[in-house]
Amino acid sequence: MGGTAVETLRESLRGEVIGPEDAGYDEARSIYNAMIDRRPAVIARCADSTDVRTALRFARDAGMDLTVRCGGHSGAGLCMADDALVIDLSGMRWVRVDPAKRTAQVGGGTQLGDLDHEAHGYGLATPAGIMSTTGVGGLTLGGGHGHLTRAYGLTIDNLLAADVVLADGSTVTASPDEHPDLFWALRGGGGNFGVVTSFRFALHPVKDVGLAVTLWEPEHIGAVLDWYRTFLPAAPKDLNGFFATLRVPPAPPFPEEIHGRRMCGVVWCTTGALDEEGLAKTFAPVVEPARPAFHFATPIPYPGIQAMFDELIPKGLQWYWRGDFFDRITDGSVDVHGTFLENIPTELSTMHLYPVDGAAHDPDREDTAWAYRDAVWSGVIGGISPEASEAEAIRTWAVDYWEALHPHSMGGAYVNFLGADEGGDRVRATYRGHYDRLAEVKRTYDPDNVFHHNQNVVPAGG
Template identity: 55%
Template sequence: MAMTPVQAARRELTGFTGRLTGPEDSDYPQVRAVYNAMIDKRPALVARCAGAGDVAQAVGFARDHDLPLAVRGGGHNGAGLGTCDAGVVVDLSPLKDIEVDPDARTVRVAGGCVWGEVDRATHAHGLAVPSGIVSTTGVGGLTLGGGIGHLTRACGLTVDSLIEAEVVLATGERVRAAADEHPDLFWALRGGGGNFGVVTSFRFRPHEVRTVVAGPTFWPVEAGPEVLAAYRDFIPHAPRELNGFFLFGCVPPGPPFPAELHLRKICGVVWCWVGHDTDAAARAMAPLLDSTPEPLLHGPGPMPHPALQSAFDAFYPPGDQWYWRADFVNDIPADAIALHGKFGAELPTWKSTMHLYPVDGAAHDRAPADTAWSYRDAQWASVYAGVDPDPAGAGTLRQWTVDYFEALHPFSAGGAYVNMMMDEGQERVRAGYRDNYARLARVKAAYDPYNLFRINQNVLPA
């Protein structure tokens, strides 16, 4: 009888120091699970790697046995691109080292860390690396896709703080990618996703961020078109220290929100002023508040940066059903505003949402060709997300998300942020990279000519 992949791996990977798990193991259901419960894939082998050497062995095993290979850090990828059917999952979650050097102002982060762990380590020194808005997100996936969130306008994308990466290539070779070593690979890693290898370690240059003035302002959902029009005109001219993303959603049914607002459909802005000066933050927000109706709630206040980063964690735990669509946006004309108002009022569940993230300010300081992340001229990144714990509602979530996306896509810049895409095909991947795609394809051909790393938003080798 032929050996299963996990049996073969246990026989062949004699130097593997982590844990090899297959369908016959009792903990397999937990080990194969990812954040989005809509993804139900059954890998033949999950290699939980204890170090870069383990990663190289697992990559080599998949390559030599011609098995599909997926790489999983935090497991948050909406499309489930951190797992696969009948293949090998390189699970980086045991790689948890974080080293902060406050004098050099650098932080080295192992590839299995999540952002909450990094936030706590850097915050102790009054520092922060720009990341996303949910602290359970993996460092690797968010970084390699670009990295947008609360600090984008003040500090840039996550990749703008990346200064080097340790990478395991398809050959098993381990290389350092930085401005002075494998510079083409370093360019590609900054937005090109997991196409080029497995990053086992990142080194970032964090920013001086300790306290922020942050929190939401909520208006009735019926005010959505009026508030969105005012927000559209306001945020591009706001000080860089002020970030605020627009949303449609529902008030979460728990503290710190007043009980009378629980589950009410709303539009809103989630603010982040980088600094501790509440008066300066209030002055920066005032032009929007003065030009919109009286809000249901205006809650910004001073808080540690990690508190803001983890504020959504409790409302979006692992195990929900998720379906995403996304686009970059340069302008939001009146017809688009009307459509946003329509779909925002039709949220299928209380967890479903639409976000418009500003990607200007410091993110515009680099040219589109400076990194693989090409949409340096976009004003916003939009995302439509249908979310609910109940698998029975998956079809409804998907339909609302797709309908919303298809209605607004004609008003988009053409492509989307790859971290917020589902598995939508090569045309959408090319649109996400625009003129940078050809260079990415050349780098791909140099470092992964046989496309071993293809379970991702895939760039085809030139």
């Protein structure tokens, strides 16, 4: 793409246009996962939906590939492509809360921390992720789960409407009453259908929550998982807890004597009683499988629990991940977790099982594109390292772990946990019987598959 073309685009947009010759290019093309090193032709940092339409039209007229970047947290790096035009929504980062209606209108480039902060000022929140730097857009379009999922459902269960720039450059609002087929597809169908420039969410009365972290020695993983797989699904919906295998971070609240040690554990969040007596009662059962090596519980503002991993795993690390859905934790999978806990390759590599039951089971499977309403956990295996020299080691560990665990899964995965190298069959498995319906919606709204740098749904008949 020549300098003249970049200047033409620059003159057409209110937002910033960044080309390879510009000083900020390398920073603008960098994303959360440092394993992704791609060189787009131009980055259009859009200021508003008119900029989005202009950039989209420019790319189509020029016959260019197109990607969309929200928060840049795509582990697969789908928001960046070589020689493409990137529609970067980071200039559209805003939140407007209506406390009377308990809703929030959110710009397409907003990060979760922005939404959490603004809603918290009114004692409100919505379930969305576990890191404040994640983009609202990518997380929501994939379905979205987090600390509040058992209490209030998936992020898409709290989506009320979305403003979308379509492949032909037109703008529509998708909601239960307008373009309901598109609204259905947006709720879990990923970035296949257009550029969402704003979202409207339902909020819930959440200000502070109870945070707890419980860790056990590796030899207790069998007893812990046997207890956890029964305890949590039977627990009140106001209690959430994701299971993890990990090395203990060298940071508070963990005492120095366990830093770096391999452990299994649960990160808990409760919206129940937050006083000392209430927290003690809620977490009293953690001693049942085995005596914990560490247990810590405290009330914390909701934005605080959302930001607790930000410094531990910041932008710029090497990442490789794989995921799957699980409706049960089988005895065989317990053995797999124990084996791979023992050979975690780096200090940050980990495995998480996020609960997607409770309120997430309330909608019917046909209500949204999310096809796994019968799943109980959404699992992810993350190989993570600050060192590029360890990229192959973390990839090998994650793939080997996934291959050993996959036979115990439901067959598909949370779309945001799919790797770029897993292929179309995995996308189909993720959408189960919804894939053909998604393909029909794709044919209606993006028949030329303009939006294909994603976990792609091919237009029906294409």
